[in-house]
Amino acid sequence: MSRRRPVIELKxxxxxxxxxxxxxxxxQIxxxxxxxxxxxxxxxELDRLAAxxxxxxxxxxxxLGYGGGYGLPPYPAVTCISVNNVIVHGIPAERPLVDGDLVSVDFGLSxxxxxxxxxxTFGVGELSPERAALSEATRNAMWSGIAAARIGGRIGDISAAVERSVRSARTKYGIVGEYTGHGIGSAMHQPPDVPNLGxxxxxxxxxxGMCLAVEPMITLGSPNTAVLDDEWTVVTRDxxxxxHWEHTVALTSRGLWVLTAADGGEAELTARGAKFGPLAD
Structure with a gap:
């Protein structure tokens, strides 16, 4: 019996x-x-600001409320705020941030x-050079993956570019493979998956007309993960x-348009030799 290929929504x-x-x-938020x-x-408090x-x-x-139909407890906030050893899906907590924390904020709306x-990802107060370098390596990997996308190419081109960017860093980082980017449009999560290794x-x-969320998650140690008892919070095992960095990018007839970047991605794409392709207003 053959498996049906997922239907990809084209915009x-x-x-x-x-x-x-x-x-x-x-x-903006x-x-x-x-x-x-x-x-x-x-x-x-940051979650309340976003709300x-x-x-x-x-x-x-x-x-907010996501996950109830997937066997998960409904997500209780409008942001995921992941601090230090939390990789992704951190539920916003009451504990105040302290100087030197590394914070990742994942956020979506319609x-x-x-x-x-x-x-x-950003630092609170003064960030150590090691943590700052990790965030920058992750950001660069995201942009390398986005810039590798082009009409006629393959999802694996994005994955390979993300992986190559991380592996080229002077520090040996862990690339989280269990959580991936994804298609996006009339729903937040759609096919296809966009792995960060490939x-x-x-x-x-x-x-x-494809729209993809490219989102590498990179660690200072092992890429192995664990999920806490709240069934959402994903942490590093070590x-x-x-x-964690992420953008939503669209493939247009003119090139690439990063929908969640204020400048549409023009500066970063141009610096990487990729074709910037926004639509006219």
Missing amino acids: NDDQLRKMRASGLLVA LAAVREAARPGVSPI AMIADGGAVSSF IDGWHGDSAI RAGRGEQLVK GSVAA
């Missing part, structure tokens, strides 16, 4: 513009959360039913710190 220009509106609000994060502020900005923007959280999803030329073909 028309009008739908991409709606996703751009969502992506711009995601970028993440910037505000980062600005508000300082020693003494708790993740739950208020979602309401002010006329949007709907992609995260406007008119079209989703944007992005994640950033071989170029493999996987689904990339075509016009206690090492982790970083």
Whole structure:
């Protein structure tokens, strides 16, 4: 018996513009959360800020209540705020942030039913050089993966570029393989998966209208993970710190359009020799 291939949702220009509106609000809220994060502020306070900005923007959280239909407890917040050894899906806590914490904020919302999803990592107060380098290596890997996408290519081109970028760093980092990027559009999570490890030329073909969330999760130690009793929080088994960066990117007839980057990804894509391809307003 043959297995049916997953149906991949392709977006028309009008739908991409709606996703751009969502992506711009995601970028705005993440910037505000980062600005508000300082020693003494708790993740739950940052989550409340994000929730208020979602309401002010006329949007709907992609995260709040997610998971109930997948055998998981409904997610209780609008952000995932992962601190230090938490890799992803950290439930915002009451414990205040302290100087030197490495914080990853994963955040998504929808406007008119079209989703944007992005994640950033940053330090609170003064960050150690080791932790700063981890975040920058993860950010670079994300952009390398995005820049490897092109119509006619394959998902594996993105995966291989992410892996190659991480492996080229002077420090030996762990690449988390259990959690991947994904398709996105009228739902937050759609096919295809976008792994952070892989071989170029493999996987689904990339075509016009595809939208993908590229999101490497990298650790200072082992990539092995564990899930806490809340069934959401994913931590490193060896206690090492982790970083997580993510953007939503669309493949247009003109090139690549990073929907959750304020400049559409122009600076980073151009620096990597990739074709910047936004749609006209």
